[in-house]
Amino acid sequence: MFASFCRRRLLLHIRKISGGGGTNPLQSIPGAIHLAHTSSLTAVSSAPNSELCPATVSYLISCGLSPAAAATAATTQKTRILSTDKADDVRALLRDYGFTDADIVRTLRRAAKLLTADPERVLRPKLAFFASLGFEPRKLAHSPSLLGRSLDKHLVPSIQFLRDTIGTDDQLRVAFHRKPRALTADLDNNMRPAVEALRRGGLAEAAISKLLVIDLGVLMLSPDRISKIFEDLKEIGACTADSRFVYCFDAMCAVKRETWLRKLSLYTSFGLSEGEVFNAFKTQPRILNLADENIEKKVRFLLDELKLGIHDIMSRPVILCYSLDKCILPRCAVLSVLMREGKIQRDVKLPQALLGNSRVFSTKYVFKHADKVPDVVKAYEGKIKFEGFGCNR
Known part of the structure; x- marks a missing residue:
């Protein structure tokens, strides 16, 4: 009986959408359109033992999930929404506890079955408990299985x-x-x-x-x-x-141990000893978690473009954790402009100048010179690209 009910709901949904002349959002759901011409539910290949309930999928779409995400949530989580009133009450309760629409969508992608839970007896005590601890709804939405x-x-x-x-x-x-x-x-x-x-x-x-x-x-x-x-x-x-x-x-x-050994090999390929790499890691552990391509790109830039020595780089390994595009290059552009205008010495020590948080750098090199050298602001905002220090160094 419920399968028949689900089928009727989807048929009505399809006809409503088709009548509007727009693209049918259910086209990406395996087997959904086929239901308009058959009398049985179509099984979803990703969940061979589960039936796709069109009414559940339709409801999840109305909650903001994409058709594909709704189909996945309904099948892999074996969700059947028997009462839309109860599901509506669950969503209302989540909103009462500070969940935004985006939080609810994220929650339902991972735990659509929560829509079938008793909102007052099952969910409210847990939401109240998390609220008493100050746990943010947007964080709970990343692990909604906790509510189960x-x-x-x-x-x-x-x-x-x-x-x-x-x-x-x-x-x-x-x-x-x-x-x-x-x-x-x-x-x-x-x-x-x-x-x-x-x-x-x-x-x-x-x-x-x-x-x-x-x-x-x-x-x-x-x-x-x-x-x-x-x-x-x-x-x-x-x-x-x-x-x-x-x-x-x-x-x-x-990281896995083999990843650690691969990173060690990569760093030593630049001419460092294992001991230097170990010391750099102990000073700035995050250099272990950088992607190989990221490491290669930054080190090559610092060596080839800024003419720094590898030992100087690894004595201040935090520089490898700075974003090349969002931090290092704009700062280099600022320093290049200031060198060109004679505001700083051409032999400025780059590692020290490039390091530090954005407030310290902008105060010392941007705001201090902004009135007389407006280009420093443009350089810091990325509107003037760094093209090397050239004869400035």
Whole structure:
């Protein structure tokens, strides 16, 4: 009976759209148009054991999902909306707790089944709980499966464990906002074993708290993986007592060991020793997480265009983490203009001049000279391109 109801809903939807003379948004849904000429539902190839419910797809489209996304959500999540009134109540409840239309679309792409949940008995207590912690709706929308987890058996005990481990609700909130998905980890099978592994590796409680605020996703690593990261960091001389150790650990979490070895080989190909690369990594761990092409492009620019030495570059490895197009090139353009106008010396030390946050650079090199050299503003905004220092250097 429900299949027949779904079929009728889709037929009406198709006829309504066709009558309007526009492009049918259901054309991209496998089997949807075929329903207009057949008496049975068409199975979707991506979910061979599930039937595509046109009424559900139609409702999801009305929520803002694309036809393809609606079909995927309806089939892969085996969603059947039996009551549009209840689904409407769920959406209204989400809005009451601060979800925007974009947040709701993002939520339904990942967890369309929430539309079938009891809004008052099931969803409201969880939304109220997250709201009491200050967790932003837009972050919950990135991991909406949390709204399907048990409040008493998973959410409350997990939050209590994290509160005890991290220290304060403010830090807990920061940690969650950075990696919402980590809260889906099982308390006894993932969270506790991960924290115990960090303790066995030699991290103090304060360092564990800091690490989890930086990357709550560490709780999703296996104890064996955590132990291996400690071993690799020990091999390169990283010390757990160093305040930068947790950043090194976080960087290593994001790459496989073979990736780390490939990055090491790439950096040494520029003439560096392994020891220099290790020291640069310990100073600025993020150089490990840059794409190979990104590393190659920046180093080649700094070597070939700015004539810096590789050892000078790696003594200040943070420069590799700056965007070439959005930061380094505009700053070089500004310095080039100032050299041309005689406002700064031609032998200015580029690494020091290029480094620093945007406020410091703009104050020292842009705003200070903007009245007499208007081109510095254009250069900083990217309207004057950097074409090399030429004879300015």
